[in-house]
Every structure is written in structure tokens, then in C-alpha cells.
Amino acid sequence: MRMLFTGREVAGVDVLRWPVVGGFLRWRHARSTLQLGLLVAATLVVLHGLLGPDIAPGNLATVLTWVHYRGLLVVALLAAGNFFCAGCPFVLVRDWGRRLHAPARLWPKRLRGKWLALVLFAAVLFAYELFDLWALPRATAYLVLAYFGAALAVDSIFKGATFCKHLCPIGQFNFVASTMSPLELRIREPATCQACRTSDCISGRRSVEAPQVIRQRGCELGLYLPAKVGNIDCTFCLDCVQACPHDNIGLTVRAPGLELADPRRRSGIGRLGDRPDLALLAILFVFGALLNAFSMVGPVHHLEHWLSGALGTSSEALVLGCLFVGGLAVAPLVLLGLAAVLTRVLTEDRRDSTGRVALRYAYGLVPFGFGMWLAHYGFHLLTGAFTIVPVTQSAAIDFAGWPALGEPLWRWAGMRPGAVFPIQLGCVLLGTVGSLTVLHLVSLRDYPNRPARATIPWAVVLVLLAAAAIWVLFQPMEMRGMGLIG
Numbered sequence: 001m002r003m004l005f006t007g008r009e010v011a012g013v014d015v016l017r018w019p020v021v022g023g024f025l026r027w028r029h030a031r032s033t034l035q036l037g038l039l040v041a042a043t044l045v046v047l048h049g050l051l052g053p054d055i056a057p058g059n060l061a062t063v064l065t066w067v068h069y070r071g072l073l074v075v076a077l078l079a080a081g082n083f084f085c086a087g088c089p090f091v092l093v094r095d096w097g098r099r100l101h102a103p104a105r106l107w108p109k110r111l112r113g114k115w116l117a118l119v120l121f122a123a124v125l126f127a128y129e130l131f132d133l134w135a136l137p138r139a140t141a142y143l144v145l146a147y148f149g150a151a152l153a154v155d156s157i158f159k160g161a162t163f164c165k166h167l168c169p170i171g172q173f174n175f176v177a178s179t180m181s182p183l184e185l186r187i188r189e190p191a192t193c194q195a196c197r198t199s200d201c202i203s204g205r206r207s208v209e210a211p212q213v214i215r216q217r218g219c220e221l222g223l224y225l226p227a228k229v230g231n232i233d234c235t236f237c238l239d240c241v242q243a244c245p246h247d248n249i250g251l252t253v254r255a256p257g258l259e260l261a262d263p264r265r266r267s268g269i270g271r272l273g274d275r276p277d278l279a280l281l282a283i284l285f286v287f288g289a290l291l292n293a294f295s296m297v298g299p300v301h302h303l304e305h306w307l308s309g310a311l312g313t314s315s316e317a318l319v320l321g322c323l324f325v326g327g328l329a330v331a332p333l334v335l336l337g338l339a340a341v342l343t344r345v346l347t348e349d350r351r352d353s354t355g356r357v358a359l360r361y362a363y364g365l366v367p368f369g370f371g372m373w374l375a376h377y378g379f380h381l382l383t384g385a386f387t388i389v390p391v392t393q394s395a396a397i398d399f400a401g402w403p404a405l406g407e408p409l410w411r412w413a414g415m416r417p418g419a420v421f422p423i424q425l426g427c428v429l430l431g432t433v434g435s436l437t438v439l440h441l442v443s444l445r446d447y448p449n450r451p452a453r454a455t456i457p458w459a460v461v462l463v464l465l466a467a468a469a470i471w472v473l474f475q476p477m478e479m480r481g482m483g484l485i486g
């Protein structure tokens with residue numbers, strides 16, 4: 001069991017040593033190049049959102065943000081890693097801002113962890129549904145601007161990567177999802193770190209001439225590479241790679257998802273089992289995936305109508321609030337609570353409380369949640385992949401006043417929804433199998449004498465969630481932010 005977590009499952013594969021890709025990633029300006037690319041995209045989103053047509057399928061703000069960005073984000077996480085955090089344009093603008101105003105304070109201790117981020121993550125999901133953001137180019141542009149402003153404001157006051165680590169909802173989504181990524185930053189030789197006297201990977205590399213000057217910053221997220229485990233809180237910024245004077249950090253291939261059952265203490269994080277905020281983030285990630293997809297299918301309107309009648313209110317916020325409390329609080333509380341009680345009964349566990357058991361197993365549901373996000377965002381990406389062409393052509397007309405990129409090819413869209421369905425089903429089923437594997441690893445770790453018994457209640461929960469997910473996928477989905485116009 002312990003051998004699974006030695007961090008050397010796929011020894012010898014180090015992407016940073018690959019000829020072209022590795023060379024690019026090790027280049028000092030690789031990150032800023034990625035960030036500049038996404039900054040250009042964000043600028044177009046804001047400009048077209050504010051100045052372009054107020055029609056979602058014809059505006060870059062809605063199409064790029066809600067169809068392409070989200071879809072490519074989950075695909076990149078599955079295929080490689082957290083490269084969208086690496087290329088985050090908010091951090092680039094924040095870095096420019098810090099040249100004018102260097103932060104002097106530390107983020108207050110009582111606010112550390114994921115508690116605030118949990119609230120913000122849930123608030124973004126809620127606001128997306130309540131205000132129909134996918135249909136509002138201007139609101140989408142303002143949301144992106146608000147994001148730039150928030151990152152700039154927070155990180156101009158507080159040192160380190162405060163916004164990324166403690167607040168950013170997209171970052172938290174990426175941190176949880178990146179547990180399913182095949183790549184991870186790790187040290188190459190433990191002996192080199194043991195002999196290292198400077199620990200530049202975390203403290204930064206100082207100038208030889210003026211030691212008070214840091215030439216290359218270390219890990220802003222507080223991850224000390226020799227004790228780093230897994231991808232949580234890692235933005236793939238590669239600052240540690242640039243800072244290490246011994247070239248002792250590699251981007252290694254590993255088994256996705258295994259870290260969710262890894263019992264080791266992690267630098268900057270601690271043990272997963274001792275972090276209720278992280279476990280709740282995992283739960284929000286999983287049940288948020290189901291709720292977000294459920295909000296797009298027809299039966300949600302019947303349920304909202306019924307709730308509205310039962311509560312005697314016409315307030316959409318109130319009805320949606322009840323739906324969110326039911327989907328993100330009551331359902332996980334009941335399902336995970338019952339499973340934890342049964343696990344304790346079946347294993348005759350008297351050591352741990354029901355809550356602790358539930359939180360330890362919650363991480364095991366992440367692969368299923370990832371499969372559901374992939375099925376949902378992948379649907380929009382595949383059915384709307386080519387819409388970027390006519391919408392960009394249309395934006396060129398809006399900005400230049402003439403068809404600089406040709407007349408918009410409004411017939412270009414993407415795959416038929418029916419053709420995407422088998423892919424969605426495959427995502428959910430693979431996620432379910434992944435979750436079953438991780439849940440059983442948790443049982444082997446925590447109940448080595450009765451692992452099968454311990455897993456049974458969680459397998460039942462997983463089957464229920466998978467059945468709900470497949471039912472949602474069978475419903476016709478709204479083609480949000482897409483559709484032919486013109």
C-alpha cells in the first residue's frame with residue numbers, strides 16, 4: 001500500500017527533459033508568454049462584451065468564456081495539468097501592479113485555508129444560474145474585469161499568492177481537478193535536496209552581488225518541493241524550477257487520482273484527512289458538478305415551479321437558493337453521513353467520529369465529479385467548437401468596421417449533441433470507476449482488516465450519484481451561449 005505513494009509510479013518520464021516542450025517550459029519567459037496570450041483573449045472578451053452585440057451566440061465574451069475557456073480548461077487538466085493557472089492573466093496584471101505598490105502584509109491567519117474560497121465558489125455557481133451569465137455578454141465582461149480588480153487589490157496588500165491560495169474560485173476548482181492530472185512537479189533526487197543549503201525553491205534565488213535582492217521568486221503558494229505531495233495548491237507556475245540552483249525539479253508523469261488517498265503530510269497543506277475545508281471543497285466540486293448540469297435540463301424548471309408553489313413565492317433567488325441548499329448541503333450531508341455511519345458499523349470502528357470518516361472518504365468522489373464536469377463542459381466545447389470562427393469574424397467587423405477576416409461563417413458550429421452523448425457517458429463511467437478505485441484505496445488505508453466492508457456504503461453512494469448523472473445526461477441540454485444567428 002505504501003509503495004503506491006512513494007511518488008515514483010511512472011519513473012523516468014520527465015517532461016522538462018523533453019526536447020521541444022521541455023525546452024519551452026524551462027524557458028524563463030514561458031509563463032509570461034502563456035499569460036500574455038490569455039491576457040489578449042481576456043482583453044478581447046472585455047472589449048467585445050462591452051462594445052459588441054448584446055447577443056450571447058454572437059459575442060466573444062460569452063462564447064469564449066462559457067464555451068471554449070471552460071471546456072479547454074478541463075481538457076488541459078485531464079491531458080496535462082493546471083496550465084490555465086500557469087497562464088493566468090490576472091496574475092500577470094497583479095505582478096505589474098506590484099511594481100507600483102509592493103504588498104507589505106501577510107494574509108490574516110484566521111482567514112487562511114479554503115473557507116472563504118468555498119463561499120466564493122458556491123456564490124459563483126449560484127450567480128451563474130441566477131443571472132443567466134452565459135446569456136449576458138456585458139455582465140460576463142464585468143465579471144472578468146471584477147476578477148482582474150480583485151486579484152490586483154488583494155495581492156497589492158497581501159504578500160505571496162494570497163488571491164490564488166485562499167480566494168480564487170477558479171483556482172480552487174483547478175486545484176481539486178488537478179488531482180486528476182497526469183503530471184506533477186516533483187524533486188528528482190532526494191539526496192540533492194538533503195544537501196541543499198538554500199532551499200531556493202521556496203525562499204527564492206537571491207542575487208550574488210546583492211543578497212537582499214531576490215532575482216527569482218520561490219513558491220508563492222508555500223509549497224516546499226522536497227515535502228510537496230500531489231497537485232493541490234500548485235499553479236504550475238514553474239517558479240520553483242527557475243529558482244532551484246541544482247536543476248532538481250522535474251515535471252513527472254504519475255497515476256491520476258492516486259494522491260486523493262495519499263496519507264502523507266503535504267507541504268503547505270498538511271494531511272488531507274486533517275483538512276475539513278479541503279474535504280468540503282471536494283464535496284462542493286462533486287455535487288456542484290451534478291447541480292450545474294442539472295440546472296441545464298428541462299426537469300429543473302418543473303422542480304423550480306413546484307418549489308415556487310410550495311414556498312408560496314415568486315422570488316427566483318429564493319427558489320434557486322433552496323435548490324442549492326438541497327443539492328450542495330442536504331444531499332451530501334445525508335448521503336455521506338449515512339455512508340460514514342454504515343462504514344463505522346460494518347467495520348466496528350470506534351476510533352473515529354462519523355464526520356471524520358465522511359471527510360476522509362469525500363476525496364474519493366473527486367474522480368466522479370471530474371468526469372461529470374468533463375461531460376458537461378465537454379458537451380459545450382464539442383457542440384460549439386467552431387463557433388469561435390464566425391464570432392471572431394463578426395468581432396473583426398465590429399472592431400474594424402469591415403470584414404477584415406471575411407464574412408462570418410455562421411453555419412460553423414460543432415458536433416451534433418447526439419454524437420457527443422457517448423463521450424459524455426464515457427467520461428462519467430470512467431470517473432465512476434476512478435472513484436471506486438480511490439474509495440477502495442481509502443478503505444485499504446484506513447481499514448486494512450475489512451476494506452471490502454468499508455467500501456460497500458461508498459460504492460452504493462457512488463452508484464446513486466452515477467445514476468443521477470446519467471439521468472441528467474439523458475435529458476436534452478440547453479444550448480447555452482450557442483446557436484446559429486445571422
Ligand code: SF4
Pocket residue numbers: 187192193194196197198199200201202225226243244245246247248249
Ligand atoms: S528543490 Fe532545489 S532548491 Fe529546493 S531543496 Fe531541493 S535542491 Fe534545494
Ligand code: SF4
Pocket residue numbers: 185218219220221222223228233234235236237238239240241
Ligand atoms: S510548486 Fe509552487 S512554485 Fe512550483 S509550480 Fe507549483 S505553485 Fe509554482
